[in-house]
Amino acid sequence: MGRIEALRCRECGREYPVEPLHVCEFCFAPLEVVFDYDEIAKSISRARIEAGPRSIWRYSDLLPGGEKRVDLGAGLTPLVPAPRLGAELGLSDLWLKNDTANPTHSFKDRVVSVALTMAREFGFDTVGCASTGNLANATAAHAAAAGMRAFIFVPADLEVGKIVMTAIYGQTLVAVEGNYDEVNRLCAELAGTYDWAFVNVNVRPYYAEGSKTLAFEIAEQLGWQAPDHVIAPIASGSLLTKIKRGLDEFTRVGLIEKHPTRISGAQATGCAPVATAFKAGVDAIRPVKPAGIAKSLAIGNPADGYYAVKAVRETGGSMEDVSDEEIVEGIRLLARTEGIFAETAGGVVIAVLKKLAQAGVVRPEEKTVALITGDGLKTIEAVSAGSGPTFTIKPKTSEFEAKAAEMGVKP
Numbered sequence: 001m002g003r004i005e006a007l008r009c010r011e012c013g014r015e016y017p018v019e020p021l022h023v024c025e026f027c028f029a030p031l032e033v034v035f036d037y038d039e040i041a042k043s044i045s046r047a048r049i050e051a052g053p054r055s056i057w058r059y060s061d062l063l064p065g066g067e068k069r070v071d072l073g074a075g076l077t078p079l080v081p082a083p084r085l086g087a088e089l090g091l092s093d094l095w096l097k098n099d100t101a102n103p104t105h106s107f108k109d110r111v112v113s114v115a116l117t118m119a120r121e122f123g124f125d126t127v128g129c130a131s132t133g134n135l136a137n138a139t140a141a142h143a144a145a146a147g148m149r150a151f152i153f154v155p156a157d158l159e160v161g162k163i164v165m166t167a168i169y170g171q172t173l174v175a176v177e178g179n180y181d182e183v184n185r186l187c188a189e190l191a192g193t194y195d196w197a198f199v200n201v202n203v204r205p206y207y208a209e210g211s212k213t214l215a216f217e218i219a220e221q222l223g224w225q226a227p228d229h230v231i232a233p234i235a236s237g238s239l240l241t242k243i244k245r246g247l248d249e250f251t252r253v254g255l256i257e258k259h260p261t262r263i264s265g266a267q268a269t270g271c272a273p274v275a276t277a278f279k280a281g282v283d284a285i286r287p288v289k290p291a292g293i294a295k296s297l298a299i300g301n302p303a304d305g306y307y308a309v310k311a312v313r314e315t316g317g318s319m320e321d322v323s324d325e326e327i328v329e330g331i332r333l334l335a336r337t338e339g340i341f342a343e344t345a346g347g348v349v350i351a352v353l354k355k356l357a358q359a360g361v362v363r364p365e366e367k368t369v370a371l372i373t374g375d376g377l378k379t380i381e382a383v384s385a386g387s388g389p390t391f392t393i394k395p396k397t398s399e400f401e402a403k404a405a406e407m408g409v410k411p
Helices: 037-043 046-050 056-062 083-089 108-121 134-146 160-167 180-191 204-209 212-221 238-252 273-280 305-315 324-338 344-358 376-383 397-406
Strands: 004-009 031-035 079-081 094-098 126-130 149-155 172-176 229-233 262-268 319-322 368-372
Touching: 031 204, 037 056, 037 238, 046 056, 046 212, 056 108, 056 212, 079 212, 083 094, 083 324, 083 344, 094 212, 108 126, 108 134, 108 204, 126 134, 126 180, 134 149, 134 160, 149 160, 149 180, 160 172, 160 376, 172 180, 204 238, 212 238, 229 238, 229 344, 238 262, 238 305, 262 273, 262 305, 262 344, 273 305, 273 319, 319 324, 319 344, 324 344, 324 376, 344 368, 344 376
Parallel strands: 094 368, 126 149, 149 172, 229 262, 229 368, 262 319
Antiparallel strands: 004 031, 079 094
16 A cells, blocks of 8 residues: 555645544544555556456556455446437437446445455454445445455335345345434444444545546546546535546546546435535535435435535536436436436436536537446336336237227337
8 A cells, every 4th residue: 555645634634644544633524545646657557557457446556455455346337428318418429427337236336345445454354334225235245245244224214125235145234213314423423332444434535535436437438538527426425526536636647638527416406415505605515304216315414515516616517406306307318318227316417417408507519427326226116106018918919909009000
């Protein structure tokens, strides 16, 4: 880990050793990993990356972790053009970063791979996490593969698909009667008692670095160039901030040319504290009680909300929120045009993309990348109504022909 210089407070700048720490003891602001970019620039290259593993670890020079990697193959997911969706939205150069293709079908595999790698580096044999579902899936799977024990805490009303997909890995799954913020507070308290690596508490600075790999891959897959615009979902706000950090790092070490990428954020109206602050022109994030179908984004008191607002303002992006009805419409629109079935967070991104395109915020000619961060099978309840057979018949040709004729279909 010689390429990591320290942990640094994001507010007061005080530095700390590379240990399982996450909060500055002076101002209580979050800590962030500091890399020796000058040293990294001496050895990193496009060729070195292209010859690396077909996972996030091809970017190991810019990630925490040494030889004790926990790697299920997260990353290098498809970046695909979206001409049919783009045509409906009036966008001529739209792309989709499809992270449904990760091992547990969400972008959380990226952050967990880094978090558990660092947990092993620090000598932990047990991990924990608070989750709205995707992180639970990823932590349970990676811990199982690494032979580590995991205690996973989730809201009791989580979608069935996410509960099953966590329980199947044989780890300890704890359902808590409360929302995510209450679950997270419980984990923060337990982290002071149990000698475990809580991925989004005491190893959070390292965990968060995994999200940068989305930005790294987008730039590599676009032919070593940054896009003009990225649309990202917002839960804690960490993912959005790390997209900016990843593009900035690639520029700093000479892998891509500096480019003014705009970053915009997407939230559900039922839990939109970050978008609300942005649209009001304020910095302070006022916590809310989450509601609505987008449970994977339902963080009412987002830890990185302030930094997400800052990143969007600095890049000239925007933020919007969308209703449950618009989210379902976004899921269906993406599936109908591009053949990708996204969870509710993906519906939020597509619905916000549509809103921003209609408002002229996303410009027609921009090379725009929308992040699809999770698979629709995880949140099938959101679209189950009205998603049955078109019609039901007996196994008779005459019955099919009659129904087909009603639809205007002829032999």
